[in-house]
Amino acid sequence: QVQLVESGGGLVQPGGSLRLSCAASGIIFNNYGMSWYRQAPGKERELVATISSGGGGTTNYVNSVKGRFTISRDNAKKTLYLQMTSLKPEDTAVYYCRIGLHYWGQGTQVTIST
Numbered sequence: 001q002v003q004l005v006e007s008g009g010g011l012v013q014p015g016g017s018l019r020l021s022c023a024a025s026g027i028i029f030n031n032y033g034m035s036w037y038r039q040a041p042g043k044e045r046e047l048v049a050t051i052s053s054g055g056g057g058t059t060n061y062v063n064s065v066k067g068r069f070t071i072s073r074d075n076a077k078k079t080l081y082l083q084m085t086s087l088k089p090e091d092t093a094v095y096y097c098r099i100g101l102h103y104w105g106q107g108t109q110v111t112i113s114t
Helices: none
Strands: 003-007 010-012 018-025 034-039 046-051 059-061 069-074 079-084 093-099 108-112
Touching: 003 093, 018 034, 018 093, 018 108, 034 069, 034 079, 046 069, 046 079, 059 069, 079 093
Parallel strands: 010 108
Antiparallel strands: 003 018, 018 079, 034 046, 034 093, 046 059, 069 079, 093 108
């Protein structure tokens, strides 16, 4: 059974940083491309970042987070990461990891506020 467990969300002030983690089990982790999405209140879920399968040599980001967020993966630990820096109030959302096309994490709340 595939399980994805997210962690790392929280409340930080503007300009702060957070690192989200998505720990996977029950899958051959290396085989999958992965991504992070977010959903703000009243808005549709938005693709934030993607990383290719295997070594993760290809990454892509939505324009609004380029230069601030970094997606990465540790295949030995079966964990996906999203390092977020220079956080802004508009980054406030529930963040979800997605592995392949079918597997989603439970979501973790990120709130940027003074």
